[in-house]
Amino acid sequence: MARVLTLTLNPALDLALCTGPLRLGEVNRTQSTRLDAAGKGINVARVLARLGHAVTVSGLLGADNQTAFVQAFATCGLTDAFIRIPGETRINAKISEPDGRVTDLNGPGARVPPAALEALLERLESLVTGLDAVAISGSLPPGVAPEHLAALITRLRARQVAVWLDTSDAALAAGLAARPSGVKPNDVELAAWAGHPLDTPDAQLQAALKLNASGIDDVLLSLGADGVLWASRGQALAATPPAVSVVSTVGAGDTLLAATLHGVLSGWSRERTLGFATALSAESVRHIGLGEPDAPDFEQLLHATQLRDPTAERRPGENHP
Incomplete structure (x- = not known):
């Protein structure tokens, strides 16, 4: 490792x-x-x-x-x-x-x-x-x-x-x-850098891609219950976590970053990496503490995590950079 x-x-x-x-x-x-x-x-x-x-x-x-x-x-x-x-x-x-x-x-x-x-x-x-x-x-x-x-x-x-x-x-x-x-902002932090509200998924995507263009290879945008957006060298991937009962969100972002690094350093594909990181972050909010990859139902959480291409969700006819 x-x-x-x-x-x-x-x-x-x-x-x-x-x-x-x-x-x-x-x-x-x-x-x-x-x-x-x-x-x-x-x-x-x-x-x-x-x-x-x-x-x-x-x-x-x-x-x-x-x-x-x-x-x-x-x-x-x-x-x-x-x-x-x-x-x-x-x-x-x-x-x-x-x-x-x-x-x-x-x-x-x-x-x-x-x-x-x-x-x-x-x-x-x-x-x-x-x-x-x-x-x-x-x-x-x-x-x-x-x-x-x-x-x-x-x-x-x-x-x-x-x-x-x-x-x-x-x-x-x-x-x-x-x-x-790489950086791991949340939506509020990314909006502060962008200098304007990021109140739509497309605005968040554009800001993350702008950071890519500035020379930062990876932008891991944590969006809480709405999931994760990962912009990597101009290519974007989004994940929606499984529905879980939230006990504490403390440590969820740290779990997300660590699990993403794990996938990157292990040579995994972006899809496998983001799916794993999002599921492990979701696991962490069910209890106090960090994500447990050995949780008995972690495989179910992993399978329930949904990945999608956020660029396909942009409305046709809009003028995007």
Whole structure:
């Protein structure tokens, strides 16, 4: 299997809470509570390791509460190459309600000293040789500016390694300008880049293809219950997930990215890759946690995932680029 590095610059201890309908300003009872050493890149790493890849995790980790992370890395078979920084890694609360609504309460993260960022860049130089891909996921902590992220992507791309990016806001804008190999925005994030609403499937398709034309080979657009659009080198494929009961959407996007990378790195066809990734993401929302490829009914979910050519759905007579 492939050798992959995931970078999480702003990891978190994720406190996942399942509740009844949330009543603001009142006492609410949780139905379940779970605390995980997480962060988007770490979530991607867990799925990739579960699928058989050799995965190294790196980034910036608070030294004062690292125990849960160290234990998780050992349990999941991940190679720990994190730079430790002073202070505590943040705690993010994710509240899931029965109707599928998820409310995130995310902390900013510990401030990163300039020396720690330099140490990370030096460590990456020793890690990048022989890698098949790097996945950079999540927000930026205080002390790491969007231009730092862009420089990091440029540095990795200069070493001829594939770089996939999943972030948002100013970090996404700066990251896109550095031309990673692939990106995984949602519709809101892609609309922010495009500068106008993407309120139709065709508008989403055109924006994704425009990113392809700008030099980003793969655009994996996650659309929640509406599925996934994958624009790859000017060719598009869409997937509709099977209908499932939603418990929590936390980690669904990370599962989608990891499963897509799995297919790409395994040399699968686009159809097989997107079908697998969409089904595994759908599996993940049925429970708290990441997608389980060993779920007893995963084959049924896979067969119920529908693929289609989105270009065939464009209305005839429209003037498309």
